Amino acid sequence: MCGIAGFIAGHGRLLSNEIICKMASIINHRGPDDEGFVILKSHDQLIQLGGDSTPHEVWDTFTEYRPVAKITSYMGDASIMALAHKRLSVLDLSPAGHQPMSYSSGRFWIVYNGEVYNYTRIRRELQESGYVFKTNTDTEVILAAYQEWGEGCLNKFVGMWAFAIYDRYSNEIFLARDRYGIKPLYYFFSEEGDFFFASEIKQFTVLPKWRASMNPQRVYDQLMYSIADHTDETMFGNVFQLPGGTCFKSVLSDIKPAISGKLNYKRWYWPKRELFNGSFENAAKTFRSLFEVSVKEHLNADVPVGTALSGGLDSSAIVCEVNRLLKTGGATTRQRTFSSCSDIEKYSEKKWMDIVIGATNVDASFVYPKVEDVFTQTPQIIWHQDEPYQSQSVLLGYNVFKLAASDKVKVLLNGQGADEYLGGYGQFTFSRYAEMVRRMKIAELLHDIENTRQIRSLTGMEVFRGIAYHLLPTKINRILSGLSSNTRHLKGIVSSGKMGMNFKHPFDFIPVEYSSVQNISEHLTFYSTLPKYLHWEDRNSMANSIEARVPFLDHRLVEFVYNLPDNYLEKDGISKRVMRQAMGGLLPEAIRCRRDKMGYSTPEEHWVRNECPGLFRKGIARTIDVTNGLIKNEALTYFDNIVEGKIPFDFSYWRLILLGEWITRFDVKLP
Template identity: 45%
Template sequence: MLDVIRHRGPDDEGWVAFEGGNLAATCGGGADTPTVCYAADLPYAPVSGTTVPEGARVALGHRRLSILDVSPGGHQPMSYGGGRYWIVFNGEIYNHPELRRELEASGHRFVSRSDTEVLLAAYAEWGSGCLARLEGMFAFVLVDRVEATLFAARDRFGIKPLYYWVAPDRCLAFASEIKQFSVLPGWRAVVNGQRAYDFLAWGILDHTDETMFRGVYQLRPGTSVRIDLKQPPAAAPAGRLVQHEWYRLAGSPFTGGLEEAASGFRERFEASVRAHLQADVPVGSCLSGGLDSSSVVCVMNELLRQGGVQERQHAFSSCSAIARFDEREYVEEVVRHTGVEAHCVYPDLARLFDELDRITWHQDEPFGSTSIFAQWSVFALAADSGVKVMLDGQGADEQLAGYQGYHGALYASLFRQLRWIELWREIRAAKQMHGHGPLWAMKYLADALLPDALRYPLRAMIGTETAASAWLDLDLLGAEPLNPYHGEEGAALSIAELSYRQLTKSNLQMLLHWEDRDSMAHSIEARVPFLDHRLVEFVLGLPDQFKIHRGVTKRVLREGLRGVLPEAIRMRMSKLGFATPEEHWIRVEAPERFRKALKTAVDQSHGILHPRALSYLEDVITGQRVFSFLPWRMISFGAWMDCYGVAPEIFLTR
């Protein structure tokens, strides 16, 4: 299992196994364990030449990407409390210096500078209550040998992954990536039909605790599990563990005007970026040229200058030779403003298909558009430049109302409040600022207000395929044509409500999944300062008009970073992100390449994708259908089934 994810931690590896009634610990290393770790005077140092005992009941394994305390002191699995507690931990605890001081005042002593040891001491002091004190991104599994319990937890927003699977012999396995289960006895890759339907028809995944592999689950963001090691693993039907919700997102109460909100936003955002800069290795940043990544780069630059850092900051961008999809003018504006050293990559269509199998393997599951390839290319460029940590703007759109759909939520809110004049002003402003006419507004307003029976044909009109489709064999897939958003986003009564749902139940976890795999594939740790929970709670509690007003989106960020962002960026209203010219590739540059790829996907899908999918693509190529990412989702789905040898459930009975 450790060999499969060497990319997540090539700097060090280790394991510990427990046997007998007292869970006696035996620890060892592997091919990537540095010699100095074996020689270290540490209670958790691996023993050279040790093998896993045959009678082991529990084992923990870890791959290390050394970021904080790159000495042997940061080796994992790590123990604490005289060998009582053992942990494998993925992530960063940004407030570990403050927690360390508090714990030292309570009598705790440390042998390393790592945040991992602070986490262990915090658990020893406060038990599961330590989770509420942690600021950062984390997934960990911890064994308490005295209580004979295993405790696993995941951070508030699911920045770091944690999956589990119960094998046919009742063996319970945890992993950072699903592919790790494939080396275990009893593994069979079977498609989870309903979740595959959600992805293909609706373009969404990671919105439940299920994955697209039947029987493989994930701990939901802000949840934990506790397992009694004296008993066989207790799992609910179909191998699902009972999860405890330790964090529930709620907006912080706010009273005040826009000026106070902007000041509060800037204070919290700067504090978050400062915390996310902690590292003993080079730190860079993604820069799309959009508002979010530019905010990270500019605040990061300001903080580094204040700290007297002399080295030039590095920023990495994805560009395009096609002007419509290129943001170099905005990237260059940020570079002029900050003096950062810019690195650009031009994602190439031929390379996309050459690397499709590799990207699919790393992603674990299909991905929704070729923009994931653009992000992949950016992290590859950063790795080639020697950067090991990257800050990114993920999470800003969901809390600051950065997507087009938030205009619909605003319109719906004003409509329900009978504020007709204000509604018309917002529609008119969106026309002037974004080019969205009244018809566009009416479509999104209706999408937010109408029942599902009327929303389906409407969504088809605006290019969103839903419900049962001729190109999909639902019987073979084993799925029902259900709306995964039922009772959720379509009924959002306000921007704040839509933000809550996208932060907790839909959009964000999918994006974090893709970013984690793209970055870790290149042995890079991606950090997302917009997802400091105190910042998110503050923004969520602000009035809607501080997020969108008269067509201006992300209003509180624009006001809060006045003077920090260059004006051309601060008042920019267009949005791309790390986009690729996918529409141009399909319709103009290489339609035959996509025809061939989709035909291959149809064959790879074992009949789940009907040959009529080719007709759908043809309609997109010829312009008879509105462009959407659906053709790519089909291609990605087929590549995934082939890569992991995934079979439809019905094949199990053949």
């Protein structure tokens, strides 16, 4: 995993090479092992350059893409185009893995962040067609695959990526992002028409004339509904992201924004809809097989690999499968796991972690974040995250990666992504119930409700509201949503008139209805939930120079589950049914049959109401001060009511605090 950057000057313009150097320097944390640059001074003059972090071995390696000089030698010059790469060495640690890398006698140049796990198979296929390879990297395979299949190569890849390929012959740039947006790719157009792209938003802060501004609609979505990364916009004005599963291709001189200010990108990936007709038992066997393949491929690295263990079903499954693979392969070293815990039993998953640890004999490490960490680490975390986040779960993730980095681990597997398509949040329940009502399967409905109530608390009113949501028109649901107590409280705190945003529900910006089980799966995986979690995961891991890998987001596994019958995923209150069945004999039974869900949880409510209410209140007051009336003084009363228990506890207090932190950290211009 790495960091990338690039610029393409507007028509008839040149840009200082100092810009690309600064864009790379500000993300040293993403790639501390190597750096490289390519500048296009004219259409027939392309120069590869190194930097202060380029290892001596790279300069001495006889590759066609090795640097010929330092970027500092060209600081006074300007270019039409520039590419930059910061390398975190994970596969093929040799100097041959240096980027920007070229292929086909310097025709194609790439800067790439990610991993293509099936690259060896693609490599063999290309070799049969006559392609020759000089390295053992997946980067070279991507370039050859692009030469052979064009943008169709994306369908061949299994993995995570964000990359830019420049074709010298056609003078075209090709940008692409993986299916689920695991790896980030942002872009920005200056007023002069210059185009910039980067792995992190903060890279744009080094641009001449840059001034961060607020995108009121996306900030409102975050404040009111805790939804982010659900569109191609960001909370920064005029800063956009290439969504997961999309790509963009253009001749350099033709790159310009549409009326919306965005690129005219195209979607290259759509989930396949091929309904599974086999038995539940066969589905579980197939799931297990696909899961095993994915975990095995995700272990491929030339550096130490660890696993994040939360004690839940997903991370435990990965830990147990890694353990099985290591034993089968005759490994003599123990798997290393990293976990976040709490001293307060109510918020601790330690007892579940201990069950997995006891069954696998892993070398386990733990971190116990304290309330003090919130105040000492938040300024640094918000800088790494680029945008406000939802709760202290991000703090926990940051410290888990920090712990792994202190143990010299450079790759960390985790269970991210499974909940969204397997139904880990219980999100399919009411959709299933509504479908039973439509089909008049009342006896089946009542039986399912009765069994579900034996597993989780479910009142008659909750059932009624849940079913009604899926039966009522969207317009009615939006009205009812606006009447909810939490939304009503927050609307009295936020000065919507000063923000100048549209009162649309965030779901209205998402092109998939929150309706059927399949649609809900797509909704959460591509829009409303997973993208923000992947955003947090990427920044937390890269802040500590660690590559985070997510085996549950192998698209072959996701698409298989996506096409299973609804009751294979959930029935009678049992979620993730097919996975639980598949993990028989692998997971400890206590974990496999576990029904509650916590994950990395902080004693946040305890911190706010008991330990440090005054310090959190000061955070609210600071937000009121720096937002110039966007957040009203009533926010303090709202917080006091939360502390006193007059209002149910939720994470809205933190979203208010982080808004002020973000505005201060990035000097964001208010509407």
